[in-house]
Amino acid sequence: MGIHDRWVEERRHEHYYKLAKKQGYRSRASYKLLQIDERFGIFREGDSVVDLGACPGGWLQVAKEKVGDAGKVIGVDLRKIRPMEGVETILGDITDDATMIELLSRIGGKTDIVLSDMAPNIAGQYSMDHARSIHLCTFAVNVCDRILKKNGKLVMKVFMGDMFGTIEKQLEDRFASVKIHSPAASRDTSSEVYLVCKGFYAKKNVSLKEPEAPVKENEFSVKGGFI
Numbered sequence: 001m002g003i004h005d006r007w008v009e010e011r012r013h014e015h016y017y018k019l020a021k022k023q024g025y026r027s028r029a030s031y032k033l034l035q036i037d038e039r040f041g042i043f044r045e046g047d048s049v050v051d052l053g054a055c056p057g058g059w060l061q062v063a064k065e066k067v068g069d070a071g072k073v074i075g076v077d078l079r080k081i082r083p084m085e086g087v088e089t090i091l092g093d094i095t096d097d098a099t100m101i102e103l104l105s106r107i108g109g110k111t112d113i114v115l116s117d118m119a120p121n122i123a124g125q126y127s128m129d130h131a132r133s134i135h136l137c138t139f140a141v142n143v144c145d146r147i148l149k150k151n152g153k154l155v156m157k158v159f160m161g162d163m164f165g166t167i168e169k170q171l172e173d174r175f176a177s178v179k180i181h182s183p184a185a186s187r188d189t190s191s192e193v194y195l196v197c198k199g200f201y202a203k204k205n206v207s208l209k210e211p212e213a214p215v216k217e218n219e220f221s222v223k224g225g226f227i
């Protein structure tokens with residue numbers, strides 16, 4: 001990346017940072033979801049939403065605004081989410097059974113939308129970060145299998161890399177439409193893209209022992225399993 005490109009990117013980063021402060025959003029990430037919603041029409045008033053990797057809560061704010069008081073929004077994160085009016089939160093690791101069980105009991109049925117902006121702690125080692133991102137995505141897909149309504153939607157972040165095709169395939173098996181999108185509010189240097197999926201078939205509504213993880217040997221282990 002040249003000096004000019006870096007300058008442009010820093011200005012853009014600063015732009016969304018300032019905008020978020022001014023408009024009261026908890027993170028710049030809010031603008032990515034707003035841009036995705038504007039382009040793909042994700043939310044409807046009254047929808048129920050589960051947001052995985054929701055801290056500090058920028059996406060939760062957008063989801064709550066969009067679905068209104070008739071809707072239901074639940075956020076899950078490893079980190080504690082500051083309380084937000086009209087939004088429920090769960091402190092936990094989505095790869096742990098206990099968190100999944102808590103989520104299932106809180107949702108009390110099925111949800112219209114699953115969001116996942118989950119990201120691993122960046123190690124700075126490209127293939128490791130990619131593998132960990134894919135690992136988190138397989139859990140988000142499993143959450144869909146458990147709680148997403150037929151015709152439901154999923155918006156999920158993934159770091160691009162050589163295992164991308166396996167997660168894309170899992171989604172194409174489950175959704176009528178799968179689109180890859182890079183919102184303007186994402187950084188140019190980032191390898192992140194968002195998968196925007198609509199028309200969930202709900203045919204894999206089964207008890208899952210283990211996620212279909214496209215695991216690379218010795219890179220990490222899959223923790224636990226679902227009930």
Ligand SMILES: C[S@@+](CC[C@H](N)C(=O)[O-])C[C@H]1O[C@@H](n2cnc3c(N)ncnc32)[C@H](O)[C@@H]1O
Nearest residue numbers: 029053055056057058059078093094117118119
């Ligand atoms: C980029 S941040 C999300 C920002 C959020 N969308 C917002 O708008 O404020 C990614 C989050 O994923 C969470 N995360 C990573 N792995 C997770 C896991 N296994 N279970 C739950 N949350 C996880 C991290 O703690 C982090 O807060």
